[in-house]
Amino acid sequence: WADVLDASVDQKRICFQLYSDYPEETEDCLILNVFVPQNINATNLPVMVFIHGGGFISGSGLTSGPEGYYAPNFWMQNGVILVTLNYRLGVFGFFSTGDDVIPGNNGLKDQVLALKWVKRNIAAFGGDSDKVLIFGQSAGSASVGYLLLSPSASGLFRSAILQSGTPLCPWAYQRNQTSISYKTASFIDSQFETSRDSSKLLEVLQSVEARTIDAAGLSFANWV
Numbered sequence: 657w658a659d660v661l662d663a664s665v666d667q668k669r670i671c672f673q674l675y676s677d678y679p680e681e682t683e684d685c686l687i688l689n690v691f692v693p694q695n696i697n698a699t700n701l702p703v704m705v706f707i708h709g710g711g712f713i714s715g716s717g718l719t720s721g722p723e724g725y726y727a728p729n730f731w732m733q734n735g736v737i738l739v740t741l742n743y744r745l746g747v748f749g750f751f752s753t754g755d756d757v758i759p760g761n762n763g764l765k766d767q768v769l770a771l772k773w774v775k776r777n778i779a780a781f782g783g784d785s786d787k788v789l790i791f792g793q794s795a796g797s798a799s800v801g802y803l804l805l806s807p808s809a810s811g812l813f814r815s816a817i818l819q820s821g822t823p824l825c826p827w828a829y830q831r832n833q834t835s836i837s838y839k840t841a842s843f844i845d846s847q848f849e850t851s852r853d854s855s856k857l858l859e860v861l862q863s864v865e866a867r868t869i870d871a872a873g874l875s876f877a878n879w880v
Contacts, residue, residue: 672870674713674746683866688741688770691728692781700784705739709794717741737783741770747873753854754834764802771812788813797821798828843872
């Protein structure tokens with residue numbers, strides 16, 4: 657944005673959803689929401705960061721509107737700062753060529769980036785960066801499990817709650833990610849039915865519209 661951003665309302669931006677077609681979908685979707693209790697003259701408030709579910713193919717950090725269900729009222733009434741976030745989904749979040757060209761797991765890396773932002777900035781909202789709890793539901797819960805295991809997230813939170821999902825769930829990880837990625841790419845460009853040129857693949861993906869990539873991803877639901 658060019659001027660002061662009005663952050664008093666949800667930005668209504670969501671990441672591309674695999675089975676839906678919302679006008680709010682955009683590649684520029686990596687936003688988070690910070691909800692702070694009113695009328696509390698306090699600092700060092702505890703912070704809870706919520707990671708949404710949706711099978712890693714749908715959902716958002718919005719508290720209303722498309723794929724958003726997570727109202728902050730309970731936390732506001734109990735002196736807790738709530739943070740909700742978006743992360744890339746489906747093809748955009750988990751496509752991988754199995755090498756350094758497109759290593760994959762962008763969706764999980766987005767979550768780490770959000771936690772780094774919270775660590776650096778939550779004090780400006782009255783929060784304590786040493787009292788961050790992460791929690792999630794379904795795919796968000798599996799994400800919490802991955803964050804507990806990841807060295808990239810070390811030191812970014814103090815505690816965690818997993819609600820109905822772990823990294824060990826069969827739907828929470830993909831065993832044949834590279835082959836599925838190239839198969840999906842073949843729906844965009846037939847050369848990838850046989851080619852395994854990851855640099856060329858990246859070039860092709862960067863040249864087409866995001867919705868074209870999203871449509872190709874409909875062929876495969878499990879992207880993690």
